Amino acid sequence: MQHEPPRLALLLTRLAFIFCGGSVYRAFADRLPLGGGEQVLDFGCGMGTVAYYAAKKLPQGHLSCLDISERWLCACRKTLRNDKNITFLHAEAPALPQAHFDVIYCHFVLHDIPDRELERVMPALVSALRSGGRLIFREPLDEAEKLGLIKGLAAQGGLSLQDSRVTDVPLMGNALESIYFKP
Numbered sequence: 001m002q003h004e005p006p007r008l009a010l011l012l013t014r015l016a017f018i019f020c021g022g023s024v025y026r027a028f029a030d031r032l033p034l035g036g037g038e039q040v041l042d043f044g045c046g047m048g049t050v051a052y053y054a055a056k057k058l059p060q061g062h063l064s065c066l067d068i069s070e071r072w073l074c075a076c077r078k079t080l081r082n083d084k085n086i087t088f089l090h091a092e093a094p095a096l097p098q099a100h101f102d103v104i105y106c107h108f109v110l111h112d113i114p115d116r117e118l119e120r121v122m123p124a125l126v127s128a129l130r131s132g133g134r135l136i137f138r139e140p141l142d143e144a145e146k147l148g149l150i151k152g153l154a155a156q157g158g159l160s161l162q163d164s165r166v167t168d169v170p171l172m173g174n175a176l177e178s179i180y181f182k183p
C-alpha cells in the first residue's frame, strides 16, 4: 500500500485530464521525438494522461506503461482501453529489459522519487535505452536540488543533453523539459 494514492488524487487527476488534457499532456506528447515505429516506455504512467496521446503517435510501434502503483496502473488500463499495442507493467525500474527502448519519458515522476531510489532508477532507465535512444523528462522547475541530481545521474550514465526548455504548465507552474541522447 506504500505507493498507492488516495482516491481523491485519482479523481483530481481525472478532472485535470478532462479539462486540461490538451494543454498539459498532449502538448508534451506532441514534442516527443516519435516517428511512429518506436518502442516507448512511459515511466510512472499514472492514469495514462500522457500515454493516451503518445499511443496514437505509435501506429507501428509499441508503448509500455509502467507504474509502481497498482491503483494508478488500473486507472491507466481504463484510460487506454481502446488502444492496442500497449503493455502495462506493475514494476520498478530495475526490472526493465536492457537496451530495449528507443524513447523513455517521465512526466512529473522523477522529482517525487527519494534520492537513494533515484540513484537506482536512473541507471536502470539508462540501461533500458537502446544506443541512439532518448530519455525525456518534464519536472517542476522549483525542485532545483532534485533537478541537479537528475542531471548529474544522466551525465554519469553517459547521456548527453540534446535539448532543454522551460514550459509554463497550466495548474502546475514552470517545468523543465529536457531531452537526453544515449550515444
Ligand SMILES: C[S@@+](CC[C@H](N)C(=O)[O-])C[C@H]1O[C@@H](n2cnc3c(N)ncnc32)[C@H](O)[C@@H]1O
Pocket: 003, 043, 044, 045, 046, 047, 048, 049, 050, 066, 067, 068, 069, 072, 091, 092, 093, 106, 107, 108, 109, 112, 113, 117, 121
Ligand atoms: C505525479 S504522478 C505523474 C503521473 C503521470 N506521469 C502524469 O503526468 O499524469 C507520479 C507517478 O509516478 C509513479 N511512481 C513514483 N515512483 C515510481 C517508481 N519508482 N517507479 C515507477 N513509478 C513510480 C507514481 O505511482 C505516480 O503514478
